[in-house]
Amino acid sequence: MAAIIVTIMLIPQSLAYAMLAGLPPATGLYASILPLLAYALFGSSRTLAVGPVAIISLLSANAVGLAHINSGLNVLTLSMTLALLSGMLMLIMGLFKLGFIANLLGRPVVTGFITAAGILIALGQLKHILGIPLGGHNLPELAQGLLQYGRHTHLLTVGVGVISILFLWWARAPLTHVLCRFMSKNSASALSKLAPVSAVIISILLVSNLDLNQHGLKVVGDIPSGLPTLAWPELSGLLVSTLMPSAIMISLIGYVESISVAQTLANKRRQQIDPNHELLGLGAANVASAASGGFAVTGGFSRSVVNYDAGARTPMAGVFTAVGIALASLYLTPYLSLLPKAVLGATIVVAVLTLIEPNEIKFTWKYSKHDFVAMMITIGMVLFVGVEAGVMAGVVTTISLMLWRTSRPHTAVVGPVAGGQHFRNIDRHKVEQFEQVIALRIDESLFFGNVRYLDNQLNELLARNPCIEHLILMASGINHIDSSAVESLLEFNQRLHDQGIKMHLSEVKGPVLDRLQRINFAGQLTGTIYLSQHQAWQELTKPC
């Protein structure tokens, strides 16, 4: 049952995403047969529906478009090579457990990227909906194309496109509401998922009966029927180096997208997802896609949810879907030749507009201005430069902002709350204080990035407290000390010694202490390493 619904959903989607990837429609079907079998064999999710996906198709189209101009090779060969490279990268990441690399893509970057890519994809479909030749990888290029060709807009095409968009949009939510009155919520939702297929069927019937394609309405044209032939795409050194950056991006983004879907669905049934296993599954799917004339694929959100809701409980659902698509490419393709491109464009527009999540953007603005900046830079760069530049800029920004934040750690001079063993910030609480004994709590791991800042903080602290004899560094917030920081601490210890001040540590965590012992830190320290801040305070402030 799940397989039938997903198959019906997948037919228009696979045709549409093939178009988005700049390829003949049949390749979309090919990318939905073997990859599903490969994933069923190697993947770990029981409900993930693998196949062509909007974002990945866009990335593929961009990469291949550039490589096509430079190498002169045909677009399909390049797309297959790109899928092969992406698949191999995923397999390598899976085998060597390198999935953590995808951790670099923080949520602000992913959300920003998907939002902006969704906008670009939707605008890119104006080409099919207005019936004009429009190209471009970013807003300025699209705008330029629109200015140049806008007056050639084909009215019949616009009509078909706009009506399709309105119908598909209406089918998403309002239709489901209406249907809910007559049947269960699940059936209503499943039925509304048939809207794209209905649009396809109705538009084909209209075109064939009214000969609309004779009036300038562009249709997808002949699709060869039959199963994909197996062939290995070309792989030369030059081609690999040209496509590698895009392959890295596709493998990382494809993985991030897919794993989050798989994890969400698995958690609902208390199942486990093994990320490295998942990489193997996706890698195998892409290699299979490359070998059977397809393009880059990954786990799609909407189809997986449908799969889950329709009750898919084993990977066999994927196998049956593959059989369904295979049957479609054997027997249905002759009927698809009259399908208007505007309808496919409308399918894409409606699908990607749901990718834009204003709530997520609002949430980030409220929670963290740093993360919001990273998100906006990602969105801006994707829209105005391109998708790859956007992701790169986003990653660099998030890492930089993280370094910036950790480079200025929060510190607080602390003292004991009267009579107790609790030590609190002297600026916020009423605590005991001594002129000769100062305790400073550092709320961050010490590493190369904050060594100099802390050194300044400590120097200022000393300048403010001329009577100081003992300095206690309270290390409860320090999870790690790297070698830059430990040398700096030793130097500081030496400088304090020259000034007749002793330096002590307290509440050092086990793993940190183990490491300090390797270089006999305690032996070089002028003071003592105390287990608890309370103990240090008692010892150092008692009258002698």
Next chain:
Amino acid sequence: MAAIIVTIMLIPQSLAYAMLAGLPPATGLYASILPLLAYALFGSSRTLAVGPVAIISLLSANAVGLAHINSGLNVLTLSMTLALLSGMLMLIMGLFKLGFIANLLGRPVVTGFITAAGILIALGQLKHILGIPLGGHNLPELAQGLLQYGRHTHLLTVGVGVISILFLWWARAPLTHVLCRFMSKNSASALSKLAPVSAVIISILLVSNLDLNQHGLKVVGDIPSGLPTLAWPELSGLLVSTLMPSAIMISLIGYVESISVAQTLANKRRQQIDPNHELLGLGAANVASAASGGFAVTGGFSRSVVNYDAGARTPMAGVFTAVGIALASLYLTPYLSLLPKAVLGATIVVAVLTLIEPNEIKFTWKYSKHDFVAMMITIGMVLFVGVEAGVMAGVVTTISLMLWRTSRPHTAVVGPVAGGQHFRNIDRHKVEQFEQVIALRIDESLFFGNVRYLDNQLNELLARNPCIEHLILMASGINHIDSSAVESLLEFNQRLHDQGIKMHLSEVKGPVLDRLQRINFAGQLTGTIYLSQHQAWQELTKPC
């Protein structure tokens, strides 16, 4: 007094480093006049001796060598432009308080870079000491040159070079020891600093009396006497974009080198160094160098120490040194024309070999394998590829290793030590445990890099504890939660809710809590945020 000693030291050094930078000797003198005055005006250290420095001269030579081949402009113009760009970058960093960017250069990278650059510089001097034409920016290139030209080695040159190296090396430590018997340690040390100048004078006398330059010994040749003429170097868009990467590297490394010297010396006298002020000083010095026919400069370690030891207490020491060098370039240059290049090469070799610090490398190996790897990658890349590639690789490695480390944070299930308020790891200590209440301490800030790892950890924890009803996340080690992490926590909270488990937080730090309140985190949490872990445990484990 300090000014006289530093002037005498600076004359051979400035000639030698000009040679290292691939420039006429006079430029070394020019780079030691105005820059010193500019630094005295704008800098914050009272003892830092600014001028040509080995590492920076090497960076300048490499950058200019490449640009010379590509642009065809003469080497001196390019060096001046590079100094101007570096100076402007320093000024910008100083004005906008961007000095923290230099924090990216952790100690493993800096030590590795200086060690490897020292080796490269010393080997590069084989050109002058063997009297053969030898070029190259890395070991393989140098080795190739040696194989090609080795048989043209000029014996007289080798003799002069080797004797100079032995003399200078002997003068560093053994001579000081001998002198110490007859005079105070400070005077002995000051006197031994005159060795390079003695080598210069003796070799000039030998060359002029024995006509050694007629026998193939290469000398520096005529040096125009007089003060530098002021001129603005060329600045075209193309030139700027070609030289910018090197200028960035020079400004960062020059700053890091200089600030650490300045800070060490200032701390000895309990003075303060303002890093942004320091950037302004160095930036002004480089702009002044560029305007007066010099090349990139920064604060040098050995000269500054001499300056300090000789009692320099105000920036006037720098002004007097500048006057001394100006007098030298007016009146001494005729005598310097017969100075053998082999002697200058020997000066460089002896100076840079002290830059290599095997103890630092051993220390890093002992303390942190991660940092050692970063250091070795830096050294390897500098030696076998080039200085800029080495620094880049080092920075990328340290950041990657830091992300890798924080991406797999230490976590521990904790319980109360019998009867007390202390909570410890259940694997290491004998503590109270409950099947229904599990407390997990997380020893790292939560950010995009470790969200997925923690999610897996939490899922495994749930799978191992099927009876769990309450999960307490103990946040004492969490210094920050970014937006990726907070959304993940909320999702996890929701998933736990679906399974009938409540999620609680304890010991959340003030700044973290403030941020969580912005998005009403407490309201969405199924459980409670407790001030202390003790309180949470008591509340949740009490029999109802």
